[in-house]
Amino acid sequence: xxxxxxxxxxxxxxxxxxxxxxxxxxxxxxxxxxxxxxxxxxxxxxxxxxxxxxxxxxxxxxxxxxxxxxxxxxxxxxxxxxxxxxxxxxxxxxxxxxxxxxxxxxxxxxxxxxxxxxxxxxxxxxxxxxxxxxxxxxxxxxxxxxxxxxxxxxxxxxxxxxxxxxxxxxxxxxxxxxxxxxxxxxxxxxxxxxxxxxxxxxxxxxxxxxxxxxxxxxxxxxxxxxxxx
Numbered sequence: 001x002x003x004x005x006x007x008x009x010x011x012x013x014x015x016x017x018x019x020x021x022x023x024x025x026x027x028x029x030x031x032x033x034x035x036x037x038x039x040x041x042x043x044x045x046x047x048x049x050x051x052x053x054x055x056x057x058x059x060x061x062x063x064x065x066x067x068x069x070x071x072x073x074x075x076x077x078x079x080x081x082x083x084x085x086x087x088x089x090x091x092x093x094x095x096x097x098x099x100x101x102x103x104x105x106x107x108x109x110x111x112x113x114x115x116x117x118x119x120x121x122x123x124x125x126x127x128x129x130x131x132x133x134x135x136x137x138x139x140x141x142x143x144x145x146x147x148x149x150x151x152x153x154x155x156x157x158x159x160x161x162x163x164x165x166x167x168x169x170x171x172x173x174x175x176x177x178x179x180x181x182x183x184x185x186x187x188x189x190x191x192x193x194x195x196x197x198x199x200x201x202x203x204x205x206x207x208x209x210x211x212x213x214x215x216x217x218x219x220x221x222x223x224x225x226x227x228x229x
Contacts, residue, residue, distance in 0.1 A: 006096070007158045010089060014051060017085045020143065021052040023127025024158035030126075035117045038101065038153075042118075045101055045153040050120070050127035051085055053078050054143040060218035065179070067202055072210045075148070079105040082150040090152055098156040105150035120149035128161035135174040135183050135216040136190040141167060144220035145174065167222070174216035183216065 001009070007024055014022045027048040034042050059074045082105035090102040103117050121138045124130060130147065133139035138147055141164070175183035182194035199211045 001096075004159060006156055010049065010092070013092065014085055014089060017088055018053060018081055019051050019085055020054045021050075021129045021140065021147070023050045023124065023129045023161040024048070025050070025123060025126035025128075025160045027123060027126070027153065030118070030122060033119065033122075038103075038117050041101060042153055045099060045155050047154050047156060047158055048123045048127065049089065049152040049154065049158075050124040050129055051082060051089070051150050051152070052124060052129055052138075052140075052143075052147040053082055053085075055146040055148060055217065057146065057218065060146060060214060063214045063218060065215075066205070067208070067210070067212045067214050071214050072208070072212065075210070075212055075214075078148045079150075082148055086150045086152055090154075093152070093154055093156055096156070098154055100156070101153040103151040103153065105148060118151050118153075120151050123151045124149050126160070126163060128163055131164050131166045131168070132187045133168050133174065133220075134172070134185065134187055134190065135178070136187060136192065136195070137216070139168060139220065139222055140164075141222055144217070144222040146217045146220070171221060173219040173221060177215050177219050179215060 011022045025048050026046055028046050031042050055078060059071055062068060062070055086102040090100045093100040124138050125132055130138040130140035133145055135145060137145040139145045140147055180194045180198045182191040199213050202213060203209055203211050
């Protein structure tokens with residue numbers, strides 16, 4: 001198959017398996033930021049596949065002033081589905097004879113600083129799935145900020161997708177709903193420490209046990225153009 005045919009086929013398969021968005025990019029300039037556990041291997045895998053599933057808007061509508069159990073269950077189920085799609089896609093690429101490394105959808109390796117193996121959001125941005133919003137999340141014109149993400153690294157070459165221009169404008173809907181004022185007027189103003197402290201507090205209250213919030217997601221006007229992903 002041609003390079004473009006590989007990409008087209010993977011997008012078709014990913015959609016069949018439940019992905020809402022799939023994009024491709026080169027990750028050479030990001031490798032030094034990857035976790036040491038995968039960094040050396042990643043140097044030989046210069047292409048990234050970003051896969052996204054939208055959290056269901058109706059589930060987010062149940063959140064009032066803190067994350068709840070139905071959101072936690074949906075969040076976990078979405079991450080599980082992402083890992084399943086990533087596994088199946090990686091197996092497909094491997095069967096085609098290329099090297100491939102699927103990265104877990106939601107694996108926190110360190111809380112201080114809060115990092116995973118890669119920055120899924122940055123790879124999704126480079127893959128054209130959205131822009132970095134004021135709330136430090138990826139924001140998409142159809143799904144808003146309610147996307148969960150995962151990444152596959154590979155040596156299968158793809159033509160990169162176009163990066164989307166910043167689209168939040170003067171909107172401050174997410175900032176107005178943040179309980180600790182972590183969201184400013186630009187992505188650079190985002191206060192990660194305040195956000196991390198708040199999700200940690202939520203996780204400890206009543207033994208909730210999950211580092212999530214969700215309060216900045218359901219008011220994003222970019223996410224209201226679709227109801228259920």
